[in-house]
Amino acid sequence: MESEKEGWTLVVKPQTKWFDLNLKDLWSYRDLIMLFVKRDFVSVYKQTILGPLWYIIQPILTAITYSIIFGSMAQLSTAGLPKLLFYLSGITMWNYFSECLNKTSNTFISNAHIFGKVYFPRLTVPLSIILSNLFTFLFQFSLFLILLLYYYFTRTDIHPNRYLFLLPLLIIIMAGIGLGVGVIISSLTTKYRDLRFLIAFGVQLLMFATPVIYPLSVVMGKKRLLILANPITSLVETFRMGFTGAGIDDFNWMYLAYSFCFMAIVLIIGVIMFNKVEKSFMDTV
Amino acid sequence: MSTVIKIENISKEYRLGEVGTGTISRDINGWWAKVRGKENPNLKIDSKGKNVLSGDIHKALDNVSFEVNEGDVLGIIGKNGAGKSTMLKILSRVTTPTKGTFKVRGRIASLLEVGTGFHPELTGRDNIFLNGAILGMRKEEIKSKFDEIVDFSGVEKFIDTPVKRYSSGMYVRLAFAVAAHLEPEILIIDEVLAVGDVAFQNKCMGKMSEVSKQGRTVLFVSHNMAAVQKLCKTGILLEDGKLKYSGETTKAIEEYFKSSFSSRSSFDIPLSATKDSLEGYAYKLQIEDTEGNPINTVPVGKKWQVRIYFKMNKRTEHFIIGIGISNTMDVNFRTTWSAPMNIDKGEYEVIFKDTNIFMSAGEYKILVGLTSFQRSVQYAENVAVLRISEIDELNDERVLRISGNGLVLNPMDVELIKSTVVK
Numbered sequence: 001m002e003s004e005k006e007g008w009t010l011v012v013k014p015q016t017k018w019f020d021l022n023l024k025d026l027w028s029y030r031d032l033i034m035l036f037v038k039r040d041f042v043s044v045y046k047q048t049i050l051g052p053l054w055y056i057i058q059p060i061l062t063a064i065t066y067s068i069i070f071g072s073m074a075q076l077s078t079a080g081l082p083k084l085l086f087y088l089s090g091i092t093m094w095n096y097f098s099e100c101l102n103k104t105s106n107t108f109i110s111n112a113h114i115f116g117k118v119y120f121p122r123l124t125v126p127l128s129i130i131l132s133n134l135f136t137f138l139f140q141f142s143l144f145l146i147l148l149l150y151y152y153f154t155r156t157d158i159h160p161n162r163y164l165f166l167l168p169l170l171i172i173i174m175a176g177i178g179l180g181v182g183v184i185i186s187s188l189t190t191k192y193r194d195l196r197f198l199i200a201f202g203v204q205l206l207m208f209a210t211p212v213i214y215p216l217s218v219v220m221g222k223k224r225l226l227i228l229a230n231p232i233t234s235l236v237e238t239f240r241m242g243f244t245g246a247g248i249d250d251f252n253w254m255y256l257a258y259s260f261c262f263m264a265i266v267l268i269i270g271v272i273m274f275n276k277v278e279k280s281f282m283d284t285v
Numbered sequence: 286m287s288t289v290i291k292i293e294n295i296s297k298e299y300r301l302g303e304v305g306t307g308t309i310s311r312d313i314n315g316w317w318a319k320v321r322g323k324e325n326p327n328l329k330i331d332s333k334g335k336n337v338l339s340g341d342i343h344k345a346l347d348n349v350s351f352e353v354n355e356g357d358v359l360g361i362i363g364k365n366g367a368g369k370s371t372m373l374k375i376l377s378r379v380t381t382p383t384k385g386t387f388k389v390r391g392r393i394a395s396l397l398e399v400g401t402g403f404h405p406e407l408t409g410r411d412n413i414f415l416n417g418a419i420l421g422m423r424k425e426e427i428k429s430k431f432d433e434i435v436d437f438s439g440v441e442k443f444i445d446t447p448v449k450r451y452s453s454g455m456y457v458r459l460a461f462a463v464a465a466h467l468e469p470e471i472l473i474i475d476e477v478l479a480v481g482d483v484a485f486q487n488k489c490m491g492k493m494s495e496v497s498k499q500g501r502t503v504l505f506v507s508h509n510m511a512a513v514q515k516l517c518k519t520g521i522l523l524e525d526g527k528l529k530y531s532g533e534t535t536k537a538i539e540e541y542f543k544s545s546f547s548s549r550s551s552f553d554i555p556l557s558a559t560k561d562s563l564e565g566y567a568y569k570l571q572i573e574d575t576e577g578n579p580i581n582t583v584p585v586g587k588k589w590q591v592r593i594y595f596k597m598n599k600r601t602e603h604f605i606i607g608i609g610i611s612n613t614m615d616v617n618f619r620t621t622w623s624a625p626m627n628i629d630k631g632e633y634e635v636i637f638k639d640t641n642i643f644m645s646a647g648e649y650k651i652l653v654g655l656t657s658f659q660r661s662v663q664y665a666e667n668v669a670v671l672r673i674s675e676i677d678e679l680n681d682e683r684v685l686r687i688s689g690n691g692l693v694l695n696p697m698d699v700e701l702i703k704s705t706v707v708k
Contacts, residue, residue: 014385280380
């Protein structure tokens with residue numbers, strides 16, 4: 001590079017290339033990412049009595065509510081699983097995705113006061129959100145494991161299988177989609193505030209297009225295609241299938257491959273858009 | 286000496302009014318106009334500056350170029366709105382220029398505002414790490430300087446208390462302490478000296494000159510000309526986004542004062558009643574140098590005078606005209622008046638000549654009073670502003686120009702006597 005020949009460490013020009021991602025820069029700020037994670041984690045439950053227990057109380061109460069409304073009153077199928085376990089498996093996965101998406105989509109707006117003062121790679125913020133939500137997920141996942149073990153020893157129809165080792169992959173795809181879509185939205189919200197409202201209830205509605213409160217096996221025909229078009233579907237289904245064996249007949253590697261491709265595409269588009277916007281968003285926010 | 290910052294033809298343009306269009310519908314509107322080959326009503330400025338109504342643009346920076354050498358302490362001065370902050374924002378990479386490039390050699394860190402990213406719920410300790418990392422330090426680096434930072438801030442006792450419980454002074458001191466221990470090759474500082482008490486300010490000033498003595502480059506933006514003159518070797522003056530002067534600090538500051546207060550050397554005196562109903566009235570005041578040339582800013586130690594034009598409508602006995610000078614804190618600094626006289630109807634000028642008193646830098650208010658037999662004929666407060674600038678023509682080692690030395694800067698006669706008494 002010409003700039004390196006002259007010994008400059010930094011050259012700033014008004015136009016940047018699309019793929020000028022500066023990942024090296026991001027790597028040198030890895031400590032900052034971890035400190036952001038710590039900040040998010042520590043500050044949320046300061047001055048609460050139950051502290052991090054809230055991470056567990058939330059999904060329990062949600063699962064109980066779902067069991068009563070969707071399970072008992074609406075009599076929706078739970079694929080032969082105990083209601084609580086069925087709903088908790090869906091909620092655990094879904095929470096991670098929706099939290100990642102909701103929080104990353106506010107990156108620019110909620111951090112405008114910091115971004116306006118100091119430069120650091122802006123991508124550190126959404127990445128730290130993904131990571132701190134991962135901790136929340138692990139809390140909720142261990143809750144799910146406890147419930148699973150309880151049913152495993154008291155019942156005979158719970159069949160954990162080798163697909164459960166796909167969990168890390170599922171998490172990566174989940175995080176990737178949440179991050180990708182989140183940064184696309186956050187890049188657009190610097191110009192269009194409308195999207196903040198859309199995303200807030202859009203995520204809620206999307207849950208109903210994901211097999212959280214019903215199993216994929218009960219959806220047939222055109223509707224099934226629609227549900228399968230949702231890249232989160234296969235992730236939630238595979239998770240539930242791996243740990244409980246429910247819906248093993250519906251498993252298809254192609255569904256997972258589709259989710260993976262979806263993730264790759266939104267992630268690339270998202271990071272490029274984010275990179276474009278971060279350079280000048282202070283003038284528009 | 287090598288160049289560490291090279292700024293080439295940098296411009297920054299902002300569209301006035303609402304930035305962006307804000308809603309999708311208006312963007313579609315603009316896009317539709319473009320499709321039909323018309324001018325986009327909501328067009329943003331593109332990097333080439335095309336297709337934009339010129340009246341809509343504000344050029345915060347207009348084709349600015351300069352270079353900074355290694356180890357320089359550069360002062361950036363200018364009026365409000367001259368583009369200083371925009372320049373700093375571009376240099377600290379918070380925003381990008383519309384045109385032009387800049388090149389940097391070495392790590393650059395900016396203190397546009399201390400305490401950025403402090404989280405109120407976290408303890409002082411956690412915030413030191415968080416803030417340090419935001420400013421670009423590695424964790425190891427912060428760890429090695431942790432004690433030093435805490436020591437500098439003087440909040441050891443409260444280091445494990447959430448910063449929301451801190452007093453505002455403690456908060457700022459901690460924040461500055463973190464920033465001061467950054468060790469970038471280039472440091473950008475914006476008005477941080479405006480915080481804290483005098484003792485802490487002195488500490489900050491000391492830290493800054495220490496930084497510059499270590500051969501690191503500092504860019505310093507301030508309205509405090511005394512601080513700029515004291516710290517900076519070179520200076521640039523921005524005016525309306527353009528580079529007005531680049532070079533020696535003293536010269537830059539001189540230019541700054543010249544351009545800042547261009548037309549304010551003479552002041553009209555407002556009247557409380559109609560002209561003819563008054564016995565007499567002063568109507569104009571002018572601040573001049575000793576040759577009678579109007580000047581708007583008086584360097585410390587330079588002789589100056591005030592000329593007042595007044596008119597008497599009738600003969601007045603035991604007439605006195607006087608002026609009073611007070612500082613911006615309304616401390617009456619000086620009152621002086623003419624000897625009583627009997628004066629005929631007519632137009633007059635009176636000159637008040639400064640005797641050898643060096644007033645410290647700052648703004649002073651002048652009031653004018655006319656009396657006859659101690660009865661007020663005219664009394665007008667806040668008639669004029671007298672500006673004493675930090676630059677001086679004294680070349681007297683004994684006269685310091687920074688604020689805090691009192692209102693009168695004249696040195697006393699100091700006699701040094703070798704003691705003959707042997708202990």
